[in-house]
Amino acid sequence: MYNYFKFFMASVCLIVFLFGCSDSEEETLNENTNSVTIPLEIYKKVYGVTSEITISGSYVYINTNGVPDHKSPYFKDTKWHDAKYEAYDPTNPNVFHTGNFNLNPNRVSELSISFKIPNSPSRSSRNNPTSMGPIGVSLNGVPFYNQYAGMNEPLTREVNSFDNYNGHPAPLSPGGENGSGGRYHYHMEPFWLTTNASKDALLGFLLDGFPVYGPEEEGKTISSSDLDSYHGHTHATKDFVSGIYHYHTTADAPYINGSGYYGSPGTVSQ
Numbered sequence: 712m713y714n715y716f717k718f719f720m721a722s723v724c725l726i727v728f729l730f731g732c733s734d735s736e737e738e739t740l741n742e743n744t745n746s747v748t749i750p751l752e753i754y755k756k757v758y759g760v761t762s763e764i765t766i767s768g769s770y771v772y773i774n775t776n777g778v779p780d781h782k783s784p785y786f787k788d789t790k791w792h793d794a795k796y797e798a799y800d801p802t803n804p805n806v807f808h809t810g811n812f813n814l815n816p817n818r819v820s821e822l823s824i825s826f827k828i829p830n831s832p833s834r835s836s837r838n839n840p841t842s843m844g845p846i847g848v849s850l851n852g853v854p855f856y857n858q859y860a861g862m863n864e865p866l867t868r869e870v871n872s873f874d875n876y877n878g879h880p881a882p883l884s885p886g887g888e889n890g891s892g893g894r895y896h897y898h899m900e901p902f903w904l905t906t907n908a909s910k911d912a913l914l915g916f917l918l919d920g921f922p923v924y925g926p927e928e929e930g931k932t933i934s935s936s937d938l939d940s941y942h943g944h945t946h947a948t949k950d951f952v953s954g955i956y957h958y959h960t961t962a963d964a965p966y967i968n969g970s971g972y973y974g975s976p977g978t979v980s981q
């Protein structure tokens with residue numbers, strides 16, 4: 712009888728141990744998969760900054776002026792004209808245009824953009840849609856924008872105004888892209904960065920803190936069908952060997968981000 716009791720108690724302990732254990736393992740796994748604290752030296756790959764990048768509390772602070780470090784037809788007649796104006800090159804193979812290049816009436820202007828981004832991005836339990844205006848920062852300090860030209864309006868016409876590096880300045884009309892005129896931005900793969908680094912390079916961060924990579928990975932071209940509805944997935948990358956959730960730019964819509972942020976977004980002021 713005593714032995715049966717001992718056996719019974721041992722079984723109870725074992726069950727409690729197993730269940731207790733599997734619960735906590737699940738939590739750790741979720742944390743490992745979805746929350747990573749990003750070290751300062753990785754943020755320092757963002758070179759287009761106007762002040763030193765700092766981490767304070769649970770945020771990283773990145774300030775840029777939004778002026779691209781590459782040439783563009785959108786420098787025409789600006790103070791940078793002589794150094795940075797370049798006519799559109801129609802032989803550029805890297806275009807998404809559906810018609811001829813259409814120079815929009817805006818020009819690049821110098822801004823003061825402050826990104827406040829979670830330093831330990833983690834998956835959000837709620838849906839956090841992107842808004843018009845900057846949704847992230849690319850390595851050269853130019854903001855990323857979402858897949859829309861206006862409220863749920865696709866980029867169909869706008870795409871023809873993208874320059875050789877796939878960017879353009881926001882329209883002057885206050886309705887379009889919520890937009891302060893002259894804010895240069897990328898809705899799609901920033902060709903300057905992927906050409907200078909590589910198609911599988913780190914390109915920047917979205918406001919929720921998760922990194923954005925180019926359209927290739929281990930020699931394979933990524934398309935939206937390889938990614939989840941937010942336009943990302945989790946695995947190890949060159950910069951994050953333990954694995955991290957990350958977005959990819961793709962040639963097919965929605966290009967950078969899908970149905971909102973995977974994590975909780977920080978803020979941007981300009």
Ligand SMILES: [Zn+2]
Pocket residue numbers: 856860869879880881888896898
């Ligand atoms: Zn735009």
Ligand SMILES: [Zn+2]
Pocket residue numbers: 924928944946957959
């Ligand atoms: Zn990936």
